Amino acid sequence: MRARLLTLLSQQAYRHGQFTLASGRSSHHYVNCKPVSLSGEGLALLGSQMLQLVEAEAAAVAGLTLGADPLVSAVAMRAALEGRALDALIVRKEAKGHGTGAWLEGPLPAAGSTVTVLEDVVTSGGSSLKAVNQLRQAGYVVNRVVAIVDRQEGGQEAMRAAGLDLRSLFLLEEVAGFSAAAATPAGAQA
Template sequence: MTSAFRFDDDARRSLLERLARVAYRHGQFTLASGRESEHYVNCKPVSLSGSGLALISRAMLDHVDAQAVAVAGLTLGADPLVSGVAMAAALANRSLDALIVRKQAKGHGTGAWLEGPLPQKGALITVLEDVVTTGGSSLKAVHQLQEAGYVVNRVITIVDREEGGAKAMAAAGLDLVSLFRLTEVSNCARELS
């Protein structure tokens, strides 16, 4: 991936098809929220592959706040995303660091919630997420960043399951940017089968 790489319509379609083939399943599933669903999306097989992460990172970078100094997300789903977007930014000659938000404070040492090069208080950070359902994981990350003194205006997700996450983000004063909606991924999976 070089700074000349553009996330164009062909790259978008390539990522959508990859998500439909590798990340999406249709059946009966219990989600992390406890809800039952006939749709399951696990983006990790795509985000943890080099070529998949390259596509995702470039697409997400296009939506990161222009004034953001870092991207952050809740471990584990956002770990490759924040690293990939920071790398894509570096290749595009943009300064952007990556932060990982722990699910609970570190049990030793400094007891830190955040890992990575911490910016100055008041800095703008964009949160990244792999899949948004109700928005709970994203909002936890946002809350920890705000508690640490940072400003968050936007959450970017690979897939919005369209189950209330956008509404929860709006209620918290956040803009949710989705690379894809669940209906796009499931429709593409049907087309490819």
């Protein structure tokens, strides 16, 4: 399953070239996991692989909308198929402008419950930390962030500084290396 997921990510989520990231920095690597995380096969693989990294005591998985929306759903569904109670929460980027003004959507666990944050791509860790902060303010215990890809650009250090354990399915170097190897014809040198 892991090998198939790496193939999908390298073919559908990774690009090499010249890109401007959301942070404004430029990079030779671009990773957009949505073509994988919004496909049936990708969701099935991600749900299974990410669930393995969710804390055993977690009552829910959560993440910042939009990148984490399919991930929390896939992991919660995979957990249900395995007989494990695990709900999905979506953290809004800003409070709901009407009704309750909620930051969190989904079946809220009891205060003090452990919640694992899910993320598609971690660069500096800003999106994950925003989700973590909202969840902690709501009274939840957050100790771990699980990502599909760690771009290896400071996210690990930012998580550690916030008292978080970052676990990722893949490092950028794995996805980029697999993509480059797949693009090199047999017998040619990369």
